[in-house]
Amino acid sequence: MIEEMERDENVFLMGEEVAEYNGAYKVSEGMLDRFGPQRVIDTPISEAGFAGLGIGAATVGLRPIIEFMSWSFTLVCLDQLVNNAANIRYMSGGQFKVPIVFRGGNGIAHQLAATHSHRVETIYARIPGLVVVSPSTPYDAKGLLKTSIRCDDPVIFLESEMLLGDKGEVPDEEYTLPLGKAHVEREGSEVTIISYGKSMARFARPATKVLVEEEGIDVELIDLRTLRPLDLPTIVNSVKKTNRCVIVSEDYGYCGMGGAILAQLQKPCFDYLDAPIENIHSDEIPVPFNHYMEQAMMPSVEKVVAAVKEVTYR
């Protein structure tokens, strides 16, 4: 964010506690001192108000970054994102564009219970006019966010509170990553694992390590990075090659992200599949507060390993 704000004076950051408090999760630490209150702006608790403010500012040439303390809170401003951000371009016959990034933590953090643990990916990824991005590493987060800020379309940028403390290589030099392009993180020949965001970092990636190192299964691991537009060619080609597929997402199964991806793969991959596609998802329950119940409802490394063994008949 700092690099992009230095690069383009039309970029500003707005949200609850982003300025004087230095960010609810310290993401924007030091930015107020660096850019001043004109460009790093605290808001009252008015998600619909400041989300809409950002959209209005974007239609006339600014590039707002709107931070939500949690994506769960966007349920009170859904109209702004779905009706305004996504539709203005279409309804105006292409006369206006909405270059804006909405970002914040998505999904199940830790013991925040049902209201604060929503996984919103399919709420937004089903809407034409929106771009939905979900990074799984610090390197990806920076590269994808920079492209998102420069993008002329509204971007839903799904972070995870649980990944904010993750450490990883992030080069100092300038780099960006493409939107709408999946990343084949490990090439393999026996099974394709598809995931994104926190599910990639906490379940799919460590499970792959176990499967490769301990079970000797040659996994092809794909990080979607962008959920809309979905990079269908990359995942279809992979499944055609490996003939087996496991999708990992902490979203729900019914009407969730994994099910949506599965539906996209079903027809083009049907003749190539040696086993039904497995969709590893969270239990169909509100997110419980209790630590053990919460852990139990989510995907896990063990569940992914078991699913891969099942589709590879091991």
Next chain:
Amino acid sequence: MAVANEVENRRAKSGKSPQSDGKAERERLRMMMLIRRFEERTYQEYTKPGQKIGGFCHLYSGQEAIAVGIAALFDKQRDYLINGYRCHGHSLALGMSPRAAMAELFGKATGCSKGKGGSMHLFSAEDHNLGGHGIVGGHIPLGVGVAFAQKYKRTGGVTFCLFGDGAINQGTFNEALNLASLYKVPCIFIVENNGVAMGTQVERASAEHDLARRGCGFNMPHYNVDGNDLDTVIAEFGKAVERARNGEGPSYIVANTYRFRGHSMSDAMKYRTKEEMQRARQRDPISLYEVALRERGLLTDEQADAMEEEVNKLIDEAIRQADADPHPDIEDRFTDILAEQYPLEK
């Protein structure tokens, strides 16, 4: 002498010098006539057999002085306007051709939004017209954002953010006015209070019947204006414009008016009495202004007749063209969704 003073007062109110040749005033009258004619002909086209206008359609007849008053204050280089779905009037007043507006109502490729928006979503980037929004109150925060950008970029522009008396009961109204005042942005909130949200009278929807008082608590000027008197609209809105341009922040104005037609085309208006409607007709903003201009010697019978005839012709021609215009190419339904091509590298 008393009459002469009255005329002087009116001149002072309209902000025009006593030497005014009446050209600007006659143009305002012409625009009000044009909007009225557009709406009444739209009503005819919508209701006649073989209906060519589909969907929801909300007419502006009776409220013309508000849109035309704003247009008189509007600086096209730097100001913006955003509105709810009763948006035909302001779009025409800001410069949209009747043909582009009518073609949009017909869903044609030549419509301002290429047939993708319809009656509720008239947009014109060229006119700084940001729509036309279909969800009641949903656009109010956007107006604050446009004004925020004007302040951020120091353009000196102001944003006119219009909505109806129904919208003030949405949560976004509260959030938007508070944000606008906190950030001191040049946004002018204008409630077009026509007394009834669809079929629910203000008294049945707002615990506070004086809607200007709903602007209390935001630390900004909040006042009622006679929305049917064009000179008053220009003078009173003008104060808010000046304030906003001077960096003194937003204002909240309730322009009291009356819509002559129903909420939308399916509305039989059973919630209104004949007497109420007759009373309202006495205060038709177009008649009021016409009389005022005649009193001031700025309008002759011939000029008024010629104007009416010209406007009628113009709207007839717009309908003829819109009718003849092509529907959009069916494949164009996939365009104008995203601005970028994906995969996207930057």
